[in-house]
Amino acid sequence: MKTSSTYLLIVFLISMVTISCSERDYFDNGETAESFTRGKTVYQLGDDISWKNTSINDSLWTQNITIKEDQIFWSRTDIEILKAPEKLNQYGIILNQFGEFEVFWDGRLIYKNGDPDNSLNSDKKGKMISKFMIPKDLSTKGKHKLAIRKSIHFYLDYNQFFYYYIANYDQILRGDLKDMVFIHIFAGAFLMASLYLFLLFIGNRKSYATLIFSINCLLFFLLILFEYMRSYVDIHYSYHHTRLEIIGIITFLISVLTPLYFSLQFKFPKRTKILVLYTAILLYVFFREHENHDSSAYNMVVFMWFVSLAIVIFGVIKKMNGAKIVLISLLASIYFHQDINFDISIHIGFSIILLGMFYILSLRTKEQRLAYEESLVQSTRLKLELLKKSIQPHFLMNTLTSLIDWVEEAPDKGVLFIEALAEEFDVLNQVEDKTLIPISQEIKLCKSHISIMRFRKEIDYVWEDEGINENIVQEIPPAVIHTLLENSITHCLPSDENEMRFKLIAFTTTNTQEYSFLTFGKVRNQQKSKVDGTGFKYIKARLTESYGDGWSFSSEAVNEGWKNTITIQK
Amino acid sequence: MNILIIEDEIRIAKRIERMTKEFFLNTLQKITSVQSLTEGLDHIKNNQLDLVLLDLNLNGENGFDVLHETASGAFHTIIISANKHEALKAFEFGVLDFVPKPFNKERIELAFNRIVKKEEVGTENLQFLAVKKRGGIHLVNIEEVNYIKGAGVYTEIFLTNGEKELHDKSLEKLSQLLPKSFERIHKSYLVKTIEIKEIIVKTGSQYAVELHNGEILPVGRTKYKGLKETLFK
Secondary structure: OHHHHHHHHHHHHHHHHHHHHOOOOOOOOOOOOOOEEEEEEEEEEOOOHHHHOOOOOOOOOEOOOOOOOOOOEEEEEEEEEOOOOOOOOOEEEEEEEOOEEEEEEOOEEEEEEOOHHHOOOOOOOOEOEEEEEOOHHHOOOEEEEEEEEEEOOOOHHHHHOEEEEEEEHHHHHHOOHHHHHHHHHHHHHHHHHHHHHHHHHHHOOOOHHHHHHHHHHHHHHHHHHHHHHHHOOOOEHHHHHHHHHHHHHHHHHHHHHHHHHHHHHOOOOOHHHHHHHHHHHHHHHHHHOOOOHHHHHHHHHHHHHHHHHHHHHHHHHOOOOOHHHHHHHHHHHHHHHHHOOHHHHHHHHHHHHHHHHHHHHHHHHHHHHHHHHHHHHHHHHHHHHHHHHHHOHHHHHHHHHHHHHHHHHOHHHHHHHHHHHHHHHHHHHHHOOOOOEEHHHHHHHHHHHHHHHHHHHOOEEEEEEEOOOOOOOOEEOOOHHHHHHHHHHHHEEOOOOOEEEEEEEEEEOOOEEEEEEEEEOEEOOOOOOOOOOHHHHHHHHHHHHHHOOOEEEEEEEEOOEEEEEEEEEO | OEEEEEOOOHHHHHHHHHHHHHHHHHHOOEEEEEOOHHHHHHHHHHOOOOEEEEOOEEOOEEOHHHHHHHHOOOOEEEEEEOOHHHHHHHHHOOOOEEEEOOOOHHHHHHHHHHHHOOOOOOOOOOOEEEEEEOOEEEEEEHHHEEEEEEEOOEEEEEEOOOOEEEEOOOHHHHHHHOOOOEEEEEOOEEEEHHHEEEEEEEOOOEEEEEEOOOOEEEEOOOOHHHHHHHHHO
16 A cells, blocks of 8 residues: 555656646747848727728727627738848748738738638638738838738637748748658658557457557657648638647547556556556646647646656566667657757657657567467477377387287287277377367277277276267367376276276366366375376376466375366366 | 396286296296386395396386496396387496397397306496495496405495495406406406506416506406406507
8 A cells, every 4th residue: 555655646746847847838939030020019990991001100009909700900010121032032921820811011912811801701711821922022121011901700819819920932831841741751650550550459459559559650640640731731710729629639648548558568566546647637737728739738748758757667677578678769759859849859759759669569579479489389299299109119119019928929819909009099190180179089099098008007997987978069188188097007006806997077067178087096106296297297288278278187196096187168 | 046027017027027937947046026116126125136127117107216226236137128218328327238128039038148148248338336325326437446356245346536335246247247448357356457557477477467556456367368468459
């Protein structure tokens, strides 16, 4: 109890530190323009076309206004062009604002986005981000006036959100194309990885880690699409928040799934509790400053990173396979985070973390392959062991020696002996490459073995069985009872009448199949444990091969002699 | 002859018994057949034996455990086993012969002849002499043996480190088992030839050898010629 509360406390502390440390405004594009300086922007409700002109008195205009739905209002912004565009070049402007509007530059209409007179138009023409040229004759060095006539129907609160940037027009058009190309290469890789992992999961439905990883990759693909689509898709300003909301949700899901994936790979105590607590704190981070989308996303990702780091460090301490490499990938992701702005660093950082996750996956795949190969080798070994039963020198040479003696002393009995031997070889050949055989066939094998041993040992062996039903499926791995029989013949003494009796009882229920094999006789060496003998190893390996963990086997001395019980879960 | 058969396969035990009786005829005093190691060891402890016929795999128990015991006895041991690959190892411990199963009358008689005709085994495989000591059987590597001295029904084994061990087997029996590097130089002495430093010829055609460690052992008049041939060939 004490340790669990310590864990919780640590997680809680880390989360608090993370949240408070990550209070940073991350929507700072940070560009310092060489070509222009931004001046004051003022607003006025109402509509007067003369407001487009450079030289009107706007001293009564205010920096904050409250607007009404669909009502026209104007904004006027001072801009100083520091350097005229070079010869054959032309300036362009990028505008990022809500609403539908007309743009006037020094009194001349130079751009129209949607229709400010009808901002409720159903075709939603007004886009969030506009890029257009400034006529060359207007972009001279000196002061200029940017007047915008606009109206807003959706998200009235954001009427004053206004961002603009002036540069060479080709530069404006190219925008963040370079970043975008790189980041979309990542997107393609994430999509492929997601599909591949999903197919892997389809092939192995129990592998939830693979599914989580697949979903995580898909989410990252989507995150990139939604993050960068603004650069190549015209988004109406009413969808701007929807897009940010989607990005927030995707980031939240990624932040939940990544530590979950690590927790499946590096299992630590109290996992469920810690993960539930983590998700709860994450939800709190998500909703606390919900409207500040970028900051929420940043906080969530940083929190996720710290928790993942804690899990992986746990893995490293416990010397779990692959933990070190993942730790390195996690630490490497900080490097990019420091150097590049958040939008890009999160993708690069996460790609590196994904590489780490891929590494674990490849390790696990290798482990599975090795286990599979081991099982193949084991099956072959068991098959060989079964074959060896009939040709191992102790059995074969003793049998042949007895046979020679019978042939020399009583040829007619010798013939019967040969027939019994042929029978055992025949049954062994039939079952040689099977992993399960009907119990009736196993009994046939045992009976032929008994016939041989009767000639060799001159003891009266008696076989009985009970509960064998040809009409229902009663199966057993080959030569399992045969092995028990061999053991009994070796380790038990016959009765005073020179008789040894064996009894096989099959007990079948809907869920289990039980076989009891009893030997009536005195055990030669009671105290000597036979549990680890090669015979028992063979039986256990055979049962594991066919039933995994769903079997039990016991072997014990009882009053009458020896009793072996095999119980199989169907 | 007093013979013990340790064999858990009744049919085979009977076969061995029959063949043994046919071979030894009236020289056979007693033949006993047991099926387990425990019974076999009991019998060995309580009886004066001349020969033990031993199977190496008895009811799943390893006959090598008992081989140390039988090899240290006064009697010879012949192994009759299905596991031919164990033959070399068996010879290392000093068995007279290894008869692989399945065997016929000729093969088993070949083994018995070695006892009757006092033939040497002629193999170089003997590695250890099993000697009884307080607390169990001790294996002496024959590399460490300088010479062996007959002392009635026993033998004394003199080692390179100056110590001495007692062996239950007679000098006769040991000379059958030991490799050719040992030479019978006297009715009471078996010497490892490489330990001989020089032959001393005394007056009255008495002979002796001096070993590298300075010990001087007598050489039988009849053995002198043979020894000289071995050393100077």
